[in-house]
Every structure is written in C-alpha cells, then in structure tokens.
Amino acid sequence: MPYLQDSAYINKLVKDAYFRIKNEVKAKHILVRTPSVATPKDTLEAFNKIKNIREKILKGEDFEKVAVEFSEDPSAKGDSINGRPGNKGNLGYFSAFRMVFPFEDAAYKTKVGEVSTPFKTRFGYHILQVDSIRKSKGEVEVAHILITDKTEKGEKLINEVYDRLQKDEQFKTLAREYSDDEGTKTKGGVLRKFGTGVMVKPFEDAAFGLEKEDTYSKPFKTQFGWHIVYLIKKHPVDSFEKLQPELLQKVRSDERAQLSQIAVIQKLRKKYSITENESAKSIFDNKNIRNISKDSLQSEILKINEQSISQEKFVNYIKNKKGKAVFELYEDFKNDEILNYYKENLEKSEPEFAATLQEYKDGLLLFELMQQTIWEKSTKDSLGLKTYFDKNISKYSSNDLAKVKGEVMNDYQNFLENNWIAELRKNVIIAIDNKQLKNLIKFYNKK
Numbered sequence: 001m002p003y004l005q006d007s008a009y010i011n012k013l014v015k016d017a018y019f020r021i022k023n024e025v026k027a028k029h030i031l032v033r034t035p036s037v038a039t040p041k042d043t044l045e046a047f048n049k050i051k052n053i054r055e056k057i058l059k060g061e062d063f064e065k066v067a068v069e070f071s072e073d074p075s076a077k078g079d080s081i082n083g084r085p086g087n088k089g090n091l092g093y094f095s096a097f098r099m100v101f102p103f104e105d106a107a108y109k110t111k112v113g114e115v116s117t118p119f120k121t122r123f124g125y126h127i128l129q130v131d132s133i134r135k136s137k138g139e140v141e142v143a144h145i146l147i148t149d150k151t152e153k154g155e156k157l158i159n160e161v162y163d164r165l166q167k168d169e170q171f172k173t174l175a176r177e178y179s180d181d182e183g184t185k186t187k188g189g190v191l192r193k194f195g196t197g198v199m200v201k202p203f204e205d206a207a208f209g210l211e212k213e214d215t216y217s218k219p220f221k222t223q224f225g226w227h228i229v230y231l232i233k234k235h236p237v238d239s240f241e242k243l244q245p246e247l248l249q250k251v252r253s254d255e256r257a258q259l260s261q262i263a264v265i266q267k268l269r270k271k272y273s274i275t276e277n278e279s280a281k282s283i284f285d286n287k288n289i290r291n292i293s294k295d296s297l298q299s300e301i302l303k304i305n306e307q308s309i310s311q312e313k314f315v316n317y318i319k320n321k322k323g324k325a326v327f328e329l330y331e332d333f334k335n336d337e338i339l340n341y342y343k344e345n346l347e348k349s350e351p352e353f354a355a356t357l358q359e360y361k362d363g364l365l366l367f368e369l370m371q372q373t374i375w376e377k378s379t380k381d382s383l384g385l386k387t388y389f390d391k392n393i394s395k396y397s398s399n400d401l402a403k404v405k406g407e408v409m410n411d412y413q414n415f416l417e418n419n420w421i422a423e424l425r426k427n428v429i430i431a432i433d434n435k436q437l438k439n440l441i442k443f444y445n446k447k
Contacts, residue, residue, distance in 0.1 A: 003346060003353060004339065005252075006263040013251045013260065018240050020096035020108055021247075024196055026131040027107045028063060028089040031073040033124035039325055050118045050125040057115055063129050064088035072124070084223060092204075094197035095136055101256045103128070137196055138236040142207045143171060143189035148180040148225040158219040158226035165216060171230045180225065193235055203227060261339075268338050275303045276334075280311055284326045290319055302334060304341045373420055378413035388412045 032050045035042050053070050057063050067076045067089030078086030096104060102121045110116040110130045118125050145161055147154045161178050165171060172188030179185040196204060206217040210231035217229045237243075251257060280301040283289055297312035317336070318329045347354045377384065389401050389408050396404045 003350060004264060004343075005257070005260045006267075009260045009263045010248070010251060010257070013256050014244065014247045015240075016108075017096045017247050017251060017256075018243060020104065021243070022136050022237050023133055024093040024095045024136050025107045025133045026093045027091055027110075027128045028067065028131065029073070029091060029103075029126050029128040030063075030067045030071040030076075030089055031124055031126050032070075033072045034120075036323060037325055040327065046125045047118060050127055054115060054118065054127045057127075057129075063115070064090070092197055092201055093134070095195065097250060097254065098195075098197045101254060101259075105256075136237050137208050138234060139193045139195045140207050140210075140234055141193040141232040142191055142210075143175060143230045143232060144181070144184070144191060144203075145171075145175045145179045145189055145228045146181040146225055147178065147227075150221070150225055154226050155219070155221075158228065162219050162228060165228070171216060189230070190232065193233075200224070203229070207231070262335075264342075265335050265338055268342055272338065272341070273303075273305050274334075274338070277301055277303075281330070283311055283315070284330065289315060289326060302337060304338060307341055309337055370417075374413055374416045377416055378409050385409065385412050388415060 030050070030053055032046045032053070034046045038046075053066060056066055065088075068086060071077075071089055073089070075087050076089045078084050091099075094104075094107075098104070099107070100121045100123075102119055103126065106116050106119045106126070107128055107130060110128060112130050112132055115129045116127050118127055120126075145158070147158045147161075149157065157178070161174055164174060175189030176185055179189050181189065184191060194207075196208070198204070199207070200222050202220055202222045206220050206227070206229045210217060210229065213231050213233055215231055217227075219226055219228055221227075277300050280299040283292065283297070286292060292315060294312055297310060297315055299311050300308045301311045301314055302309040314330065314333050317333045318326065321329055324332070342349075347357055385405075385408060386401065388411070389396070392411070393399060395411075396407065398404050401408060
C-alpha cells in the first residue's frame with residue numbers, strides 16, 4: 001500500500017487539513033445538478049449553465065438573488081409549505097471534512113470576495129463566493145433542553161424551565177423532566193461535541209456564545225422548537241503534533257486520498273507506454289454493452305507497455321457497475337489497469353519492495369523446511385521418538401512413554417533442531433568479528 005500512495009502528497013494534504021481546521025471559511029454557493037449517470041451531453045449542458053450563471057454575477061448581479069433564482073440546491077429557495085426560509089445559498093462557516101472535498105478545496109482556494117471558477121462534485125457543478133475567513137472556534141460540548149411546541153404554550157413552558165434554572169435547580173434534572181429530545185433527555189440533555197457548521201445557526205450561535213463553563217443561555221427558538229443550551233466544556237483546536245495521527249487517518253479514508261493515488265497514476269502514465277484502440281472503444285455506443293457475447297470482445301482496447309488488455313476484460317469490469325456512464329467507467333478501468341500493472345511489476349521497479357518480498361519468501365521457505373525437518377518429525381516419527389526416550393529414560397519421572405509423551409516430544413524436537421544446526425555448520429564457514437562481538441556484549445551489559 002505505501003507504494004500506491006504519494007507520501008509527499010499525503011503529507012501536504014494533512015498539513016492543508018490542519019490549516020483548514022484552524023481557519024474556518026464562510027461561503028455561499030450555487031448548484032446546477034447533473035444526473036447520477038451523466039452522459040457527456042448532460043455534463044456539457046450543466047457546465048454551460050453554471051458558466052452563464054457565473055457571468056451574470058461577474059457583470060454585477062447580486063449572488064444571493066441569482067442563487068434564489070437559479071440554484072438547484074433546494075435550501076437556497078427554502079420550504080414555503082413548512083415555512084422555512086431559504087438560505088440564498090449561504091452555508092455559514094465550515095472547516096475541513098465538513099463538505100465533500102472538491103467543495104472544501106474550492107472554498108479555501110478562492111480569495112475573499114471572489115467568485116470561484118465552476119467545479120464539479122458528485123452533486124453537479126458549483127460556483128461559490130467566499131465571504132470571510134476566521135480563526136476556528138474549535139468545538140464545544142453542551143447539553144440542551146428542547147421544547148418542540150413552537151406556539152405560545154411552548155414559549156411559556158421554556159420560560160418556566162428557565163426560571164427554575166435561575167433558582168439553582170439542576171440542568172440535568174430539568175432536561176430529564178422537560179426535554180422533548182428523546183435521544184438526549186435520559187443523559188441530561190448532553191450532546192456530542194461539535195464544531196461550527198454542524199448545528200442550525202441559532203443553536204450554534206447560542207452554544208459558542210457562552211463564554212464560561214457551567215453557564216446556560218436564555219431561551220431561544222430554532223426551526224425545531226425552543227431551546228436552552230448549557231456549556232459543559234470548550235475544546236480549542238489542538239496542536240498539529242497532537243492532531244497529526246487523527247488527520248492522517250481521516251485523509252487516508254477521505255475522498256482526498258484518491259488524489260494521492262491519482263498523483264501516483266499520473267507519474268505512471270508518464271513512465272509507461274500506454275496506447276488505446278479507438279475502434280475497439282466503439283462498443284461504448286452499444287446500449288447493451290454488458291451483454292455482448294464474449295466472442296465479439298477479443299479486440300485489444302488498451303495496451304500498457306507490452307501487456308495487452310481486451311474488450312472482454314473491460315466489459316467484465318463494468319458488469320455490475322451502474323452508477324456512472326460507460327466512458328467514465330472506462331477511465332476508472334484504465335487507472336485500475338495501470339495500478340495493477342505497477343503492482344505486478346513492483347518487484348522489478350522498486351528494489352526496497354523486492355528485498356522485503358524476498359525476506360518473506362525466505363521466511364516461508366525456512367518455516368516449511370523447519371516443519372518438515374523438525375516439527376512434523378517430532379510428532380510423527382514414532383520410532384525415532386521411542387528410540388530417543390529409551391536412550392534418555394533416566395531424565396523422566398516415568399518409564400511409561402505415554403505418561404510423559406509431551407515432555408519427550410519437546411526434548412526430541414530440540415534434539416532434532418540441534419543436530420540439524422550442527423549439520424548445517426559443517427557446510428558453511430562462519431567468521432566472527434571479535435571486536436564487534438565485544439562491543440555488543442558491552443552494550444547489552446549496560447542495559
């Protein structure tokens with residue numbers, strides 16, 4: 001696996017992620033969706049549409065107004081049936097790992113006040129505008145009391161709870177008694193710690209607005225009802241040294257890790273001779289491509305150095321893959337084949353890997369030899385075991401082999417091993433550097 005990742009690139013991604021955790025970005029966006037299985041025509045139409053939308057903003061139209069009119073993200077317009085206002089494309093503050101990686105990357109690479117160039121995620125094409133960037137507030141650990149009744153009755157009840165808090169009644173006790181959040185009320189309203197961009201804005205503002213631990217907010221309203229928030233603990237962002245192992249794990253399991261593998265593939269593309277047979281790729285136009293007979297799929301579709309890859313192999317690759325267009329699956333297939341070729345020839349191209357692999361091979365051979373020469377013989381050679389026992393019977397507490405068989409087998413195994421090593425010594429010349437031996441003895445005596 002280390003050879004399939006660009007370690008320098010991974011380290012850069014980890015450092016970038018730490019910077020993005022330390023610094024939150026505030027942005028708004030416009031989305032033009034593409035179908036889950038997009039054709040080149042679908043992709044081009046979506047790209048042209050987002051490009052035209054961007055032109056309107058660059059010519060002076062208000063981003064939020066354009067977002068309400070054209071964005072295909074439902075949250076931009078809001079939900080008139082349930083009375084939820086639209087966010088006009090505003091996403092608030094967020095940091096690393098909060099958004100899909102291409103979106104996060106575009107946000108942090110766009111200057112404050114500027115509009116990004118169009119970029120693609122799995123949802124479609126986006127543009128975004130960065131409003132500001134600030135130092136991260138870290139995470140908070142809070143408890144809350146929720147009253148889901150949004151009417152005057154609910155407001156009256158939350159105020160009664162607030163009055164009881166001011167009379168020094170326990171927050172946990174009141175949460176268990178009054179909170180409508182079934183998932184937290186039994187725990188005294190305690191939520192998992194969270195950072196910015198996770199909760200709805202009024203809740204986030206109230207939680208991060210509390211300065212001192214063991215203090216609580218005044219009642220406030222969100223789309224879920226009435227709340228009171230109690231601050232348990234603030235968690236500022238740790239140092240890079242402390243967060244590095246966690247960030248490395250997140251980067252490797254996140255979609256950004258694919259970028260590291262892509263970096264390896266790009267290097268291999270330059271290194272290898274890769275040719276494609278355009279006429280063989282005509283099968284992409286066949287709507288029934290997954291059911292073409294094997295006999296009709298024997299043409300070479302791809303060649304990596306001397307290795308020829310047939311149409312049949314590609315069709316087998318896409319047999320159960322339905323989420324992408326055929327031409328996109330072909331690019332995935334090509335990348336996989338480049339990596340497979342690299343792995344199959346890794347022993348030839350990477351001396352360190354070859355040495356490690358040889359160590360494993362030698363170890364397995366030695367294990368097999370020890371098993372045949374010593375371990376199996378000590379358990380299966382009944383005559384040899386009996387002969388050894390008879391010669392050394394005085395060492396054992398019983399003259400009956402059956403009663404001391406385990407002990408005898410262990411001794412017989414050691415006997416066979418010592419004899420084998422003695423035999424091996426006859427066939428090799430052993431030279432000992434006495435000076436180095438003395439240094440080793442001296443070193444270990446100190447310990």
